[in-house]
Amino acid sequence: MQIPRNIYLDRLIRKKQNHLVKVVTGMRRCGKSYLLFELFKQHLLEEGVPEDHIIEMVFDAFENRQYCNPDVFFPYLMDRISADGEYYILLDEVQLLGEFEAVLNSLLRRKNVDIYVTGSNARFLSKDVITEFRGRGDEIHMYPLSFAEYMTAYDGSVSDAWKDFVVYGSLPMIFDFPIAEDKTVFLKALLDETYLSDIVGRHKIRNKAEFSELVNILSSAVGSLTNPAKLSSTFHSVKKKTISPATIQNYIDYLCDAFLIDKAIRYDVKGKRYIDTPSKYYFTDLGLRNARLNFRQIEETHAMENVIFNELKIRGWSVDVGVITQNFKNTNGNGARRQLEIDFVCNKGSKRCYIQSAFAMPDTEKEEQEQRSLLLTGDFFKKIIITKDTPAPHYNDNGVLIMNVFDFLLDAESLEK
Structure with a gap:
């Protein structure tokens, strides 16, 4: 069963390629991951974005635990990103990534990278996003249905x-x-x-x-x-x-x-x-x-x-x-x-x-x-x-x-x- 979350999907779409880290915040289980990895990804594919230009990572999945190390994750990303076209990076529970602030700030310097992250941790309040990314974080706050x-x-x-x-x-x-x-x-x-x-x-x-x-x-x-x-x-x-x-x-x-x-x-x-x-x-x-x-x-x-x-x-x-x-x-x-x-x-x-x-x-x-x-x-x-x-x-x-x-x-x- 797919429940439309058009309010938040429209906000994400409006903020595409604005050279900021789009940070989806909200209480646990309110649908942040579903919004990003199902609804927004589906939108990107329908817009003609090649699937290999959409890079996803769920940091709280057991099979991805090695990628919580920035010295592993950053080279992994660089291997997948070329100068050809726009890349969309979707990261779930990014607070589990070590030195995530430095990683995201480095990614922001690449002109063909658009970044979207979720986090339930208190560090991902809007006031902390502004601090961590020096004004380069753009919050989309999500509620239950x-x-x-x-x-x-x-x-x-x-x-x-x-x-x-x-x-x-x-x-x-x-x-x-x-x-x-x-x-x-x-x-x-x-x-x-x-x-x-x-x-x-x-x-x-x-x-x-x-x-x-x-x-x-x-x-x-x-x-x-x-x-x-x-x-x-x-x-x-x-x-x-x-x-x-x-x-x-x-x-x-x-x-x-x-x-x-x-x-x-x-x-x-x-x-x-x-x-x-x-x-x-x-x-x-x-x-x-x-x-x-x-x-x-x-x-x-x-x-x-x-x-x-x-x-x-x-x-x-x-x-x-x-x-x-x-x-x-x-x-x-x-x-x-x-x-x-x-x-x-x-x-x-x-x-x-x-x-x-x-x-x-x-x-x-x-x-x-x-x-x-x-x-x-x-x-x-x-x-x-x-x-x-x-x-x-x-x-x-x-x-x-x-x-x-x-x-x-x-x-x-x-x-x-």
Whole structure:
């Protein structure tokens, strides 16, 4: 079964021969190797690139272990590259190659070589790519399947797909397990034995119990405002454990570096400034989050908010949590202030839109509540409320676009209309 990943394939195609190392990053098992060695290679062949001009290497394959030595791999490449035509080099898990920075920088000096690499290691974050390659790295960040991609492989209705999507997540391998019990076992093992054990080993975490407990707390608090100091207090009051805010911040950074969670920072819309703390955290894959909680606490309201956040990131938006200060008079007639929240402030170049996630909006009172912060922005950027019970997209009397979550997820242009 071939699942289209056109968003990422198109990005790779646009970046061809731009004289940069194209670095495909993303969490383990999200489909990076499939994108590079199946979809992108197929594109190259269809474009007429000779097969011997496509050089592939999977560094974590046992049979290729000798090529992890740069003194072996570099001569191997040079023997295969001539001055005739363009060569495409596809390297998987390149962080396993010794002195990979020097190897890739040397390859960049050859005018007829185009380089594409993948890496799940934290060294392959965009900020590290810039450091390692002195501005010559170009990141394509990949996510698990979007809902639209998921539907291309799902055999069933949209409503049934949604139920599975918010429970078992959207890692492509989930389709290898048609039975719910097998999905559960797969996700639990993958989280504990691959993701978390990799983080513990890589960062030499000594207190595994504290780290494990933090993952539990973050899993239970998807979309809630929090910070290391607050989490430290929770450990002290609830768990009767002392763990410093600095240590908690390190643990959160490790989870972000492994692409397990993503951070949304608060932004003062009228003051045009960021508020450093508290922040919100969302899981890159809901199946892994639910597995951590033994598939308890699956609240569809929070799950929908998490799905919307991920979809916005997939589409290339920068996403913050909006804060609006409202002045009003209290019951005593005195002036007072309160802060209202906009779920997502989304920016892409010169474009901006504001989005509220409202699972259900059964009446006018609820609609007024959801749109209040949107109308206080005082600007003319698009304002959107995404619900699960709106029959068709429409603008209300205040110019706010109200749409169903499926209209949003299944139409890549839904925010542009």
